[in-house]
Amino acid sequence: MSDNVARRGFLIGGLGGAALLAAGCTSNEPAASGPTSAAPAPAQASGGNDQPGTKVTIGFSAPAADHGWIAAIAKNAEATAKQYTDIDFKPVEPTNDINQQISAVETLIQAKVNALVILPNDGQQLNQVALQATEAGIPVVNLDRIFPDKLAYRTWVGGDNYGMGVAAGHYIGKQLKDKGVSNPVIVEIQGIATLPLTQDRSKGFADALKTYGFSVTAKQDAQFTVETGNEVATSLLQAHKKIDAMWNHDDDQGVGVLAAIKEASRNEFIMVGGAGSLNAMREIQSGNSVLKATVTYSPTMASSAIKLARLIAQGKGMSDLVENTVPQSITLASETITKENVEKYLALGFES
Structure with a gap:
């Protein structure tokens, strides 16, 4: 957008x-023992x-x-x-x-x-x-x-757009660290690069990756559309013969991204999506896709x-x-959906 x-x-x-999510103290907190004075009622x-x-x-x-x-x-x-x-x-x-x-x-x-x-x-x-x-x-x-x-x-x-980036960055960073990958090739497919929300997502992603000693190798925006997602993913796949991880900001444009990946027969990397669409959840649930997680923005x-x-x-x-x-x-909080917890999020998903 x-x-x-x-x-x-x-x-x-x-x-x-x-x-x-809005407050740390609610009326559901148990009352302290002993006498109280002027305690506000809900x-x-x-x-x-x-x-x-x-x-x-x-x-x-x-x-x-x-x-x-x-x-x-x-x-x-x-x-x-x-x-x-x-x-x-x-x-x-x-x-x-x-x-x-x-x-x-x-x-x-x-x-x-x-x-x-x-x-x-x-x-x-x-x-x-x-x-x-x-x-x-x-x-x-x-x-x-x-x-x-x-x-x-x-x-x-x-x-939380910044939080989306942080969640995606930590998932990718931990996965690559656990595999012992050094100097990974990490690509990022944004929505619209000029939007503050996109910039917040990218900053959160970069900040989280930095804690693992990683950085983004290449990024390109895909306009939040299936068609452009397909074109951008095709271009990035052609430019990088080996990729270790990909973050796609948006599960709607991710339909095109995944189609490009399948067309290119590439599966050497892990991918994280964004938003929490049902089709993304089904890909994650299958266990047969490069898409291993998506971060929520429901x-x-x-x-x-x-x-x-x-x-x-x-x-x-x-x-x-x-x-x-x-x-x-x-x-609202951004959470990470993986194969281990996807079932509890299915009811909140949307069709791309």
Whole structure:
């Protein structure tokens, strides 16, 4: 994505999982023995937030579903909204056109929705319309690609791009160290090189590899598309007659990457993916693929964004936290899926 394709995040167990990731101390902590004074009480008992409350209208805007991850974002948002009788869900037509997305968000502002969930095509270019919503008294839940102005959103929820790189780097670094490989050839297939999220992923990868004394030999961006993934992988395979490890940032473009690898009949290296698609998980599960792991950036973040928007619009906090209001920022963890643990992640995967 020019921020044109959305990126990934990971959450388990709905809002309870988000709470655990957002804070180290929750209302589930056991009480200390002995007398207490002025101890804050949780906003509600666990699970109470799912009980029907004030009816709220939540507007939703995201890019067009031109690949698996984005399609899952929209599907998860709608499915979660339908779980609540007190949500009137108002999605606008998805688009990859910046001006059309701005216009669509403006219609939601004019409709005076109670909250907005926005995954912008480009956070910088949609910053102004998000500010308009905030100034109109409509809280904005900024999903994934962040608006540069903190005044433009009430809460941000998204994945840990730097953490994705770190997870991929540690997996590859440990595997190569355990095999006694020195001076390995490590190639990296990025999404879009100019995006901050891509740069964060690459920095995390380089920083983790450095702890093993390794570095990236070559990297190239593949635009988050299957076709370009195929072309870039073909080029890298031709340029390097022997490769020890490959990190592909995105499982959607990874469909093309894996096709190129199979076409070239190459299997001397290990590969790590990114996001947690079902097809990637099936490759890992088979044990017959160069793809040995993928690091999560799950579209379940959209489900959490809808839950957060509902709580904010109803003036509630997160029931697993002591605080009375929803946090300003929630960064979801990036986890490493391997053959050993893949079964527990299958339910959270998406089709590329």
